[in-house]
Amino acid sequence: MRSEDLFPLQEATADPPEALRGLATDGRRVIGGRNRRTDGFRKSSGKEVYTDDITFPGMLHGKILRSTVPHAKIRSIDPARALELPGVYDVITGRDMPTPYGIIPWTPDEHALALERVRFVGDAVACVAAVDEETALAALDLIDVVYEPLPHYLDPEEALAHPEHPIHEPRRPGQNGNILKRVQLEFGPVDERMREADVVVEGEYLFHGTTHAPIEPHCAIGRMNQNGLLEVWSATQVPHYLQREIARVLGLDVAKVRVVQPAVGGAFGGKSEPFDLEFCVALLAIRTGRPVKILYTREEVFYSHRGRHPMRMKYRVGASQDGRILAVDATTLLDGGAYASFGLVTTYYSGQLLTAPYEIESYRFDSTRVYTNKAPCGPKRGHGSVQPRFAFEISLDKVAERLKMDPIEFRRRVFMGTGRTVNEFRVQSNGFLECLDAVEKASDWKIKHRRMEYGRGIGVAGSCYISGTNYPIYPNPMPQAAVQVQVERSGRVTVLHGASEIGQGSDSTMAYIACEELGVPLDYVRVFSADTDLVPVDLGAYSSRETVMVGNACLMACRELGNKVRTSVARLWDVEPSRVRLAGGWAFDGQDPSCAERRLPIPQAFQWAEAEHGTLGAVGHYNTPKEGVHGEYRGGTIGASPAYSFTAHVAEVEVDPDTGFVDVKTIWVAHDCGRALNPVLVEGQIEGSAYMGYAEAIFEEQAFKRGEHGEALHDGPSLLDYRIPTSLDCPEFVPLIVESDDPEGPYGAKEAGEGPLHPSLPAIANAIHDAIGIRLDSLPFTPQRVWRALRAAEAAKRSQEVA
Amino acid sequence: MKDVLTLHVNGDALEVGVPAHATLLETLRYTCGFTGSKQGCDKGDCGACTVLLDGEPFLSCIMPVYEALGHEITTVEGLAEGRYPHPLQDAFDLCGAAQCGFCTPGILCSAYALLLRNTNPGRAEIQQALSGNLCRCTGYTKIFEAVEVAAEALRRGRDPRDVVAERYALAFPSRSMQPASPRDREDGDADA
Ligand code: FES
Ligand code: FES
Numbered sequence: 001m002r003s004e005d006l007f008p009l010q011e012a013t014a015d016p017p018e019a020l021r022g023l024a025t026d027g028r029r030v031i032g033g034r035n036r037r038t039d040g041f042r043k044s045s046g047k048e049v050y051t052d053d054i055t056f057p058g059m060l061h062g063k064i065l066r067s068t069v070p071h072a073k074i075r076s077i078d079p080a081r082a083l084e085l086p087g088v089y090d091v092i093t094g095r096d097m098p099t100p101y102g103i104i105p106w107t108p109d110e111h112a113l114a115l116e117r118v119r120f121v122g123d124a125v126a127c128v129a130a131v132d133e134e135t136a137l138a139a140l141d142l143i144d145v146v147y148e149p150l151p152h153y154l155d156p157e158e159a160l161a162h163p164e165h166p167i168h169e170p171r172r173p174g175q176n177g178n179i180l181k182r183v184q185l186e187f188g189p190v191d192e193r194m195r196e197a198d199v200v201v202e203g204e205y206l207f208h209g210t211t212h213a214p215i216e217p218h219c220a221i222g223r224m225n226q227n228g229l230l231e232v233w234s235a236t237q238v239p240h241y242l243q244r245e246i247a248r249v250l251g252l253d254v255a256k257v258r259v260v261q262p263a264v265g266g267a268f269g270g271k272s273e274p275f276d277l278e279f280c281v282a283l284l285a286i287r288t289g290r291p292v293k294i295l296y297t298r299e300e301v302f303y304s305h306r307g308r309h310p311m312r313m314k315y316r317v318g319a320s321q322d323g324r325i326l327a328v329d330a331t332t333l334l335d336g337g338a339y340a341s342f343g344l345v346t347t348y349y350s351g352q353l354l355t356a357p358y359e360i361e362s363y364r365f366d367s368t369r370v371y372t373n374k375a376p377c378g379p380k381r382g383h384g385s386v387q388p389r390f391a392f393e394i395s396l397d398k399v400a401e402r403l404k405m406d407p408i409e410f411r412r413r414v415f416m417g418t419g420r421t422v423n424e425f426r427v428q429s430n431g432f433l434e435c436l437d438a439v440e441k442a443s444d445w446k447i448k449h450r451r452m453e454y455g456r457g458i459g460v461a462g463s464c465y466i467s468g469t470n471y472p473i474y475p476n477p478m479p480q481a482a483v484q485v486q487v488e489r490s491g492r493v494t495v496l497h498g499a500s501e502i503g504q505g506s507d508s509t510m511a512y513i514a515c516e517e518l519g520v521p522l523d524y525v526r527v528f529s530a531d532t533d534l535v536p537v538d539l540g541a542y543s544s545r546e547t548v549m550v551g552n553a554c555l556m557a558c559r560e561l562g563n564k565v566r567t568s569v570a571r572l573w574d575v576e577p578s579r580v581r582l583a584g585g586w587a588f589d590g591q592d593p594s595c596a597e598r599r600l601p602i603p604q605a606f607q608w609a610e611a612e613h614g615t616l617g618a619v620g621h622y623n624t625p626k627e628g629v630h631g632e633y634r635g636g637t638i639g640a641s642p643a644y645s646f647t648a649h650v651a652e653v654e655v656d657p658d659t660g661f662v663d664v665k666t667i668w669v670a671h672d673c674g675r676a677l678n679p680v681l682v683e684g685q686i687e688g689s690a691y692m693g694y695a696e697a698i699f700e701e702q703a704f705k706r707g708e709h710g711e712a713l714h715d716g717p718s719l720l721d722y723r724i725p726t727s728l729d730c731p732e733f734v735p736l737i738v739e740s741d742d743p744e745g746p747y748g749a750k751e752a753g754e755g756p757l758h759p760s761l762p763a764i765a766n767a768i769h770d771a772i773g774i775r776l777d778s779l780p781f782t783p784q785r786v787w788r789a790l791r792a793a794e795a796a797k798r799s800q801e802v803a
Numbered sequence: 804m805k806d807v808l809t810l811h812v813n814g815d816a817l818e819v820g821v822p823a824h825a826t827l828l829e830t831l832r833y834t835c836g837f838t839g840s841k842q843g844c845d846k847g848d849c850g851a852c853t854v855l856l857d858g859e860p861f862l863s864c865i866m867p868v869y870e871a872l873g874h875e876i877t878t879v880e881g882l883a884e885g886r887y888p889h890p891l892q893d894a895f896d897l898c899g900a901a902q903c904g905f906c907t908p909g910i911l912c913s914a915y916a917l918l919l920r921n922t923n924p925g926r927a928e929i930q931q932a933l934s935g936n937l938c939r940c941t942g943y944t945k946i947f948e949a950v951e952v953a954a955e956a957l958r959r960g961r962d963p964r965d966v967v968a969e970r971y972a973l974a975f976p977s978r979s980m981q982p983a984s985p986r987d988r989e990d991g992d993a994d995a
Contacts, residue, residue: 036970040896041905044911045888046839046879053838215843215851215905215939265905266939267843298844503903503940680899684945689901693940719848721939727933727943735944 005122029583030515030522032615034680037508038527039263039501048263051219051235056291059221060089062063062280063136064294064467065126065143067118068302070373070712071152071167074116074145077126082142087135091143093126097283099249103241103273105474107180107340109168112249112279118147119167119338120373121304121712124276129284129292132783152373153178154704154712155662156312156335159370167338167371180340180369181347181633187422188362193327193743197318201398205391206315206778209335209702210695211307212380213724216265217296220278222285231258231284234278237500238540243532245274246282252441257282261530267502268692269379270306270668272542273341298665302717306378307702309346309369310335311387317395323405323413327362330354330388334369334377341371341378349384352639354392355421356464357646358414359433363422368689374704379542381692382465382757393461393762394777397769406449407460408440411648424631427644429750431672432462433738435648438670438736443650450770457771458652461762465755466641467674468545470624479621481549482536485514485557485563487616491585491603493520495527498538499550504753505681506546508656510554511679513725513746518565519557519582519602524606536619544751547677549622556620564616568609573598625744646672647748649690649759651731653767664694664764670736674750679737680781685752686735694731699723701780808872812837813881821867827871828852828863830896831878839879839908843937850936853909854878862915879908882915891915891953894963900949902940914950922958924950928940 033690079091094115113124126143131138153159158168159178166177194200222232230252236242247254264271277294284292296304311334318327332350336343344717351365356726380386400410418427439460440446448458465722472480483497493514499506511525528534538550562582569587570577574596581590587605600608610616630640648670654663669690676682701724703715716722735756741748765776774789805820812835819834828845831837831854843851845864852864855877863871882889891914894900901907910933917924917932924932929950930943938946952970956963 034967036896037901039904040899040901041888041892042894043901043907044895045883046837046908049838050841050905052842053832055833114994140873213939214903215849215937216841216903230837263844264903266903268939278842295842298846298848301873364988505902684902687942687944690809692939718846719844720846723939724939726935726937727930727946730943733942733944 002748012511024095024600026528028484030512031677032675033678035678037505037511038511038525039507050265051221051233052263052295054233054262056219056221056223059291059293060129060131060284060288061133062127062129062277062284062292062294063133063140064124064276064280064300065128065140066120067123067125068258069115069118069147070121071150072118072147074114074118074125074249075148076146076727078144079126081144082128082139085135085139085142087131088128088139089140089290090284091126092280092283092287093686097249097279100247101249101274102340103342103473104340106546107344109340112276120375122375123338127280127284129288145718148771154372154374154706156333156370156372159372161306167373175358179345180336180371182364182368183347183351185351185423185633185635186364190327190329190362190364193362194316194329196320197326198321199399199402200316200318201395201402201404202316203391203395203398203777204312205394207311207313207387207390208779209310209377209699210380211302211305211702211722212268212270213301213722214266214268214270215721217298217301218271218277218718219293219295220273220281221291221293222281222496223291224285224289228744229238229256229258230282231260232278232282233260233262235264235271236261236278237264237271237502237542238273239500239530239532240498240537240539242278246279249279250286258533259773261500264500264502267541268381269383269420269542272540275304275305298719299717302714302722305337305375305702306341308380308386308696309377311350313388313391315391315395317399319399319403321403323403323410325358325360325414328360328392330365332365332367332388334367336369337374337376338371338372339376341376342383342522343377346379346384348638350388352423353385353466355423355425356427356644357416357430357462358411359416360422365494367710375714381689382754384542385465386693386761389463389758390761390765390779393759394765397459397766398775408436408445411460411462412436413555420474424636425640426629429643429674429740429742430646431738432646432648434738435670435672436462438738439648439650439668442668442734442736443652443666445650448652454656455657455771457767457769458650459766459768459770460648460650461759461766462648463646463755463758465637465751465758466543466643467548467643467751468624468641469543470629470642471637472539479553479623481509481538481553482619482621483550483553483557484536484619485554485561485617487518487561487606489603489607489610491520491524491606493518493525495525495554496528496534496535497550497554498530499546500530500541502541504541504546504685504712505678506541506550508681509551509677513551513554514558517555517562519584519586521585531602544754547749547751548745551749552622553620555746556622558620560618560620561616563615565605565609568604568612569600571612572608585620642744643674643750645674645752645755647755647759649763650761651760651767653764653771655768655771655786657790660783660785660790661696661779662768662786664698664731666732666734667694667760667763668734668736669756670738671752671756672738672740672741672750673752674745675739675748676737677749679748680739682752683735686756687733688734689754689756690760691725691730693757694764695725695762697761697779698781699725751774808868810835810871810876811874812876813878821868825868827854827863827868830868831863835876837880841905841908841992843905845917850913851906851909853936854915855912855916858916858919862914871979877912879911882911889915890956890963891918891950894956896954897963897967898945898949898952900941900945905935906938910938910946917950918954918957920955924954
C-alpha cells in the first residue's frame, strides 16, 4: 500500500495551502484511495430502492404458471375459469407473444411463455394479472393445461444418444437437435507434441452444476403511459439488451420502450438475459392499462437458473522433464439444460479461456453443449471457464508431482509473460508471477507444503480471466460503452452512464474517475446509470467489462472537460494550461508548491470555463481495439478481450479422515487487477469471488431428482436445501492486490469481479491431496464423497498388501 | 377482510389495516412503506427480513403481524440517531461491507442487537450473531470488519472514521465526505 495513494479528498472550504499540501506534486489523489462508495450510505440506511420497493397506484400483481412436467407438447390451455375469478384482469399465454428470443442472436430458442412445448419443470406456460398476489395465485390453479408427455433426458449422454427425440428442432436438417453447439479447435501439432512428452497426465473431471442464488429474487414492473411509452423496471444486469428484446418480441418501436434498472440485490450473471417475467409485465401492462409487477418466489429463482453448466471433462496434459507444457488435449461435454441462453459462447469459453497465464505449446479442445430437460444453464461469475480451470489446475498439480517439482515452482516455470497465447490472444500485462510470490509468502507455503501432518494440507492454483469481450453480443460497429458528463457552475459534476451497478461498484468507479480528472470532492458527483431514457447505450454488466470499457469512456469525457477548465483558468492566470491542476476541490498552479499565488475553488474554475466555452458537457465512448488482438480463425474473436486479469490462490485445509469433512481454514488470493481504482472495492470483489468458489467446492449443487421422489424436480429449491455458506462456514479470505498497469485499462485497471473465483476450487482440491493423498476430480467435496474416496483408497491399499 | 392494528415502528405508533394472515414483513414493506427490510426467500431461510422486536432480532417474513403487537419494532430505517447514522451504518459504508446491499438491512439489525448486548464481541461472537443472515456478495470478511469497527467506535466513544483510519494507518478520511456523524457536532463543522 503506497501512502500517497491514501490521501483523502479535500474540502473546498479548508485553508488552501494546508489542503493542497502534497497536491502540487504529481500523483493521483482519488484513484487508488480507500474511498467510500457513492451508494454505500444509501445501502446502510435502508434508503436504496430495489425493484420490489417500487409500487404504483393501481398496480396489479402477476404470477406465472409453470410446467409440472419435464418435456411435453401442450395440447391445450384454457384460462376461462381463471378469467371468471373476481379480481383477475388478464391471462396471457405463449400465443400472445409468439416471437422467439434469445440473448445470443444466432440461437433464439425461447418464448416468453411456452408456445407449443414445455421443456423443463418450471418452464413458463401462462401468466395472470390480478388485483393482488393471492388472487393471482388462486387463478393459476384455475388454468387448465393438458400436456402430452414426450421422452425427456436429464443426462447429457442420454440426450446425445437420442437424436430421434430432439428437445429442439435441429437448426439444419440431419443435425442432432439435442446438440446446441460443438466447437473443435486445434493450435499446433498436439498429437506429435504429446508423443514427445516425458510425462502425460490423463484424467476425467466432473463439474457439478451450481446456481447464482442472489439474495434478491428477480422482479419486474411494467407500466404503459398515455403517450405510448412502455416503461419496464427490472432487476436486470443488461438493460440495453432487455430494451431491444422487449421491443422485438412485442413488436414495439425500441424508442418507445424505456428500461430502468433500479438497485440490484446481487446478480452474478443470473440476471444477464431477458426473462419471462419481463415480457409478461410488459405485455400485461399494455393489455390492462395498469402497472403490473411480478416478483419471483425463491423457487422460481432456482428454476430460472442460468447458472454454471455441469461439465464432464477429459484432459490429457503432456509435459517435458524440464517443466514445459508441450500439449493439452481437452474433450468437454456441457450439460446445457433446456435452452440456449449464452450457451454458444459458453461452449467456446470452455476451451478458449484456458490458454493463459501459462505457456502452452500446443492445444486442442473439443466441446459439445447438449440440451437436457432441466432448468437452463448460462453464465455464472467466471462464465464457462471455471470448470475447465478446475480440471486443468488439478492436472498441472499432478504433472508437478510426477516431475517432482514444487507446484508453485512448476507454475513459475511455465509462466507465459506477455505476448500471444497459443490461441493468439494478445496479453499486454501479466502480474501472475507477482501473484504467485504473494500467496507463497503470505501462506508460508515453503514450510507447509508436503510438510504438515496427515489431514492437513495446502494447495495452489492459478487462473486468467477477461476484462470485457472484444465484440458485442449483436454485431455492430457502434461504441460498446458510452458516458455523458455534465459540469455545472456550482461545482457539481453529473455522470450519466449505462453500466449496470449490481453491487460491484461501477457507479462509484465512474465517480472516482470524475473526481480524479475534474478535481471535485466525491460528494460533488452525482451518478445516474442504467436507465435507457437517460443514459447513452452500454451493453451491461457481464464479462467483467465495466471498469475497462465504461471506465475508459468516462475518462475520455472527463479529460475533455478537464482540458476546457484548465485552458480557461490558464488564460485567467496567463500561464500554460499544463500548469493548471485540478484536485481536492481546487484549481491551482502545479508549479507553485505553496499554492499561495494562484488558486481558485473549483466552482469558480468551472464558472470561468462555462463563461468561455458555454454550457459544459462532454461525451466519451469506448470501443475495443480490433487489430492484432486475436487470431483470424473462425471463433478467434470469442474470448478475446482488451485486457486479461490473473489470479493465484493458496488454500489451506484440514480433512477429518473419519468423517470426510473438509474444513477450509484460509484462502490467500493474489489478484492482478491492473490498478486498484479503490482497493476496498477490489478486496471486496476478491473476497466475494473466493467465497463463491469455495462455496461451489464444498457446499453447493444444482441437482435434479430422478425416479420416484419427483422425476426432474429440483433437488431442493430453497436457501435451506441449497446450502450456501453462512458467516460460520467461511474460511478466512486474505486478499492481496497485485498491480500490473495494463496499457488498455483506465489508469491501468483490469477486472477484479470474476477472475478471483476460478482458482478456489482446484486450490482446495490440491490442498485436499496434500492433506490426505487423495485426488478428488469430482465436485463438490462433500463429506460423503471424501469419505468414500478415503475408504476406496484404503481398500485398494489393503488389496495391494494382500496381493 | 382487514383488521386495523396499532404497530409501534421506529418510535411511532402506526395504525395499519391488514388482512389477518399478513406477515410483519409484508405489513412493514407494503402497508407502512418501510421498504428497507428485504424479502429474499419469504420462508425464514435468508435473514434479509430481519427486524428488531424490543431489541432482539426476528425474521419478519415468518412472523404473523399479530405477534408483533405490543412490541417495539425497529427496522433499518430506525437505526440512525436522528440525522446521524449509527456507527454501524457508517462503518458498513467505510469498510465496503455492503456490495449489492440487499442483505445489509437484515445484517445491520442482527449486528445492532449484538452490540446492544456486547460492545466488545470477538470474531466468533460476531460470526455467531450473523449466522442467520446470508450474504452472497462479500464472503462476510468486510462485514465482520465493519462490526468490529463499530464496536470499537462505541466502546471508545470514537468516530468510526477515525477507527478505520487507525486500522489502515491512513491520513483519512476527509470530513467533507458524507455522511456527517455526531462527532462533527463537537468539532463544530457539521452544522456550518
Ligand atoms: S425473507 Fe425472511 S428469512 Fe428470507
Ligand atoms: S451485499 Fe449482496 S447479499 Fe450481502
